[in-house]
Amino acid sequence: MNITVVIPTYNEAENLPKLVSALFELPFENLRLLVVDDHSPDGTGQIADELAAARPERIAVIHRAGKLGLGSAYVTGFRRALADGAEAVAQMDADFSHPPEKLVELYRALQSCDVALGSRYVPGGSLDRQWPLWRKGLSAWGNFYARTILGLKVRDVTGGFRLWRREALSGMPLERIKSNGYSFQVEMLYLAHLLGCCFIEVPIYFADRRWGQSKMSFRIQREAAIRVWQLRREYHDLTQKR
Numbered sequence: 001m002n003i004t005v006v007i008p009t010y011n012e013a014e015n016l017p018k019l020v021s022a023l024f025e026l027p028f029e030n031l032r033l034l035v036v037d038d039h040s041p042d043g044t045g046q047i048a049d050e051l052a053a054a055r056p057e058r059i060a061v062i063h064r065a066g067k068l069g070l071g072s073a074y075v076t077g078f079r080r081a082l083a084d085g086a087e088a089v090a091q092m093d094a095d096f097s098h099p100p101e102k103l104v105e106l107y108r109a110l111q112s113c114d115v116a117l118g119s120r121y122v123p124g125g126s127l128d129r130q131w132p133l134w135r136k137g138l139s140a141w142g143n144f145y146a147r148t149i150l151g152l153k154v155r156d157v158t159g160g161f162r163l164w165r166r167e168a169l170s171g172m173p174l175e176r177i178k179s180n181g182y183s184f185q186v187e188m189l190y191l192a193h194l195l196g197c198c199f200i201e202v203p204i205y206f207a208d209r210r211w212g213q214s215k216m217s218f219r220i221q222r223e224a225a226i227r228v229w230q231l232r233r234e235y236h237d238l239t240q241k242r
Contacts, residue, residue, distance in 0.1 A: 002030035003107065003163070004086035006077030008070055009035055012094040013042040020051050020059070022100040028107075034081055036062045036073040060084075071184030075174050082170050090163045092118075097207055098161035105202045106163040114168035114197040115189075117154065118161030124203030125156070131208065146228050150190050154199050158224075160185050161204060168197050178234070183224035190231055194238040 005023060009016060020033060035052075037045040045063050052059040062076060074091055081089045088110060092098040102118055109116035119125045121143060127136050139158075146157045160182075172191060179187040192199075232239075 001087045001107075001110075002032065002085070003028060003088045003090055003103075004032045004034055004081040004084065005090040005092060005103070006034050006036065006074060006081055007092060007094050008073035008077065009037045009040060009044045009048065009094050010067055011040045011042045011044060013040070013044045013047055015094050015096060016044055016047055017051065019094055019096065019100065022096075023103070024055075024058070026100065026103060028103075031058070032084075032086070033059045034062065034077050035059070036064065036077045038064050038067045038069075038073060069180035070182065071177060071180040071187075074184060074188075075177055078164075078169055078174060082166065087166050088163055089166065089169050092161050099204055099207070102161070102202060102204050103163070106161075109200040109202050110163050110165060112198075113200040114165050115192055115199050116163040117156060117189075117199055117201045118159055118204040119154075119156035119201035120159060120204060120206045121155035122201045122203050125201075125205070126203075127206050128208040142224070145225065146186050149228050150186070150193075150231065152189065152193055154189060154193075155201060157189050158182065158185050159204075159206075162188075168192065168195075171195060176234070179227055179231075181223055181227075183227040186224065186228060187231055191235065191238075194235055 023031065023033060035048040037048055039045065045061070048061040052061050062080060078089060090103060098118055106116040106118060120127055127139060143155070143157055147154065172195065177184065177187055
């Protein structure tokens, strides 16, 4: 099964070369990377081009005109990966918060499901040890809040480390996706749930970024909280079919 890893970037010049090296050390013969860069002012796009020039058969780059958002970056990457024939599509952050080596376990899990999820909230999973209690509590509450309102059985609904079967992703009406922040993760999972996808959660240790600056903010968290209620209304037609 050939895998394409979609990696959205914005100011990840320090992280991207290290992540590419780590991913290509994994025991996959058919692993390709697709970097979707939102015109990073720190030169991430140029670095991505240089990496692609060194491995043109395994790395591709999409340059976008500006900071257009995480959700639209992933949708753009997903469509390109499917068009290029990927049999499985992974999504992950560029900042090493998602351990690259866990992609092997996600791949194994994908043999028995439609979507394999890197999970912080199943036995064996955990959050960064340096996080204060309030931050861990906020993350746990956000997951409980979203999965309760949307009726999801998955423990980690806001995580962004996922591996999709081609059939599952190609069956998603990506044109309906409106979330363009971190609530994108919730919307994708909710839509997959409504379409009857099967999930397996693989425990991961979620580390805070090693280099660079976090893009999470209170505004993003507030928007995600409101967006959960909007999703119930927007996908009412699919809930009626279940």
